[in-house]
Amino acid sequence: MLAVALELFARNGVSGTSIQMIADELGVTKAAVYFQFNAKEDLLRAMVAPTLEDLRRVAEAAEARHRPTDQVATALAGMVDMIIKNSRLNAVVLADPAVSRLAREDPILRDLVARLDRILAGPEPDVEALVTTVMVGGGLLAATTDPRLADLDKDVLRRQLLNTARRMLGLRAIRTHA
Helix, strand or coil: CHHHHHHHHHHHCCCCCCHHHHHHHHCCCHHHHHHHCCCHHHHHHHHHHHHHHHHHHHHHHHHCCCCHHHHHHHHHHHHHHHHHHCHHHHHHHHHCHHHHHHHHHCHHHHHHHHHHHHHHHCCCCCHHHHHHHHHHHHHHHHHCCCHHHCCCCHHHHHHHHHHHHHHHCCCCCCCCCC
């Protein structure tokens, strides 16, 4: 049900997708969908829950590192992997105001973003560090939803995203032999 809802949300937006549309796509009654989820927002929360868990693991892995540069490198690698894995969901998050509103209101997501901000920008970031961190996060999300990059090999995309983000945050790019 979540995969079907995600596909419909990506195609029509959350506001443009009705519970009836989800039921029709699944071949079930609207009541069957409502039996599992009281509202579209509940469906959306269930859809996002695994991503929040991934983000929590990324933050914990980074926080477990001792050196700040290792924390940043660990956070970036985890974020890039997570964002690539969830590119379809990213498209919904970026394109739909209803999702953005839910994200802003979610205390768990706000806490995770604050933890990652402290890792990437430091505990008391200046304006430059904060702007850079916002650009890195937004750029990673946007890159995984941009149709110009859709056919790029996932390993190539990962390497490019990681190296670009590392450079933006003042870390050296990882060299690869091609």
